[in-house]
Amino acid sequence: MTVAGEMLASYPKDLGGVDAAMLQRSIEACYECAQACTACADACLSEDSVAQLTTYIRGNLDCADVCSTTGRVLSRHTGYDANLTRAMLEACVVACRTCADACGQHTEMDHCRVCADVCRRCQSACEELLTSLS
Amino acid sequence: MTVAGEMLASYPKDLGGVDAAMLQRSIEACYECAQACTACADACLSEDSVAQLTTYIRGNLDCADVCSTTGRVLSRHTGYDANLTRAMLEACVVACRTCADACGQHTEMDHCRVCADVCRRCQSACEELLTSLS
Amino acid sequence: MTVAGEMLASYPKDLGGVDAAMLQRSIEACYECAQACTACADACLSEDSVAQLTTYIRGNLDCADVCSTTGRVLSRHTGYDANLTRAMLEACVVACRTCADACGQHTEMDHCRVCADVCRRCQSACEELLTSLS
């Protein structure tokens, strides 16, 4: 079992009806995406073509921050607040989609290809969780 | 002029039609609220009645994280993305309202009284900016 | 290969003599530990004995923040600054050791047992990387 899975399984109270497997996938996708976007922004900074990549770098930085916060909100279950969970998942879907679309135009750079895939996976995991909550 | 105001005024390109004064108020409110919520969560942890405050502590932690990320997204103007700005402002409004409502029930504790006021100011600044963007 | 490994392998310039395998282990440990500590703070908040756990909760919150920032600093290679890398790794070792020692006293709670293990792994990975840098 992964660490996120073990932490979910050891939460001492009830998870409030949220699907634990779906929640775990979203948490793991958010942390993975936060790392990939931080690294992709940095890799773009080191490309000779950096002047053409500034919009994508900004998208990466936003996506890293939004995924970090979404991953933290989803890792907390005490006093669960469906409204905030939903609002952060919606912001995360927007950030991941924007970043995946941008990086997806530059798959000749391996870091953008990997980052676009990770963003799509995170977007899907958050969309699936959102649907299950409503 | 404040530092956030000087940074906005020195941005080398156009701000894309966003009202600079309104943007500055939201940025400053987000950073102020992130600090107050971090401190309020910690102050609640040190109250003898901590066992009755766990839901509020969680709300404070979420609000600190959401305001931090919103403050960062609003501090970036390169490749401005109205969709993400709007989604984060909406999440920030939810986090601040929830936290203000919770802390507002405990104004006998000074840290909750101050924190509730700061959350309300941040909520208003974000709502005003949201309205101006749509 | 993991995402962090793929991102490292696709960095377009040189990593500046840092051991890539060791760096990858530290990056992954930092993100894993940031998640586990966020979840453990929340799980502690939901324990009936929360009033006895406040010092540990604070240690968890600090460790989550320090590991997040260390994971970000380690994920960047452009304009590598050995002094900052070293200073953050040292702070991360302190945060992980403190948190592991605290959670290690409460292994009857599964979340603390898992979290202590994750903190020890992150501490070791950061110590090993630190040694290789000096």
Next chain:
Amino acid sequence: MTVAGEMLASYPKDLGGVDAAMLQRSIEACYECAQACTACADACLSEDSVAQLTTYIRGNLDCADVCSTTGRVLSRHTGYDANLTRAMLEACVVACRTCADACGQHTEMDHCRVCADVCRRCQSACEELLTSLS
């Protein structure tokens, strides 16, 4: 009184011998510096000369993250841990000094001039607090 000052004054327990005025200055400097560095990284991204600024952008991003985490650690007083406080203040001094030195070479750009000043103030506040702790 500022919000950070009001939050400090309303902390329900003892601050453990830390100088409250000095602590407040460091907390406020960290949050201000985190904002300025986030904005300066973004302003650099929008400069026509961005290809010459990549090392500084990376320094700004690191400094924003390190100041954010230092600001959070300093905002918590429950279960005060002098070792972690010291280690984070040392990392923050390194990050601010590096960033101030880099931005200080580009004071023809207003955002770098402002950012260098803010970084120096944050460095000084953290150094002063560090000295008072040892």
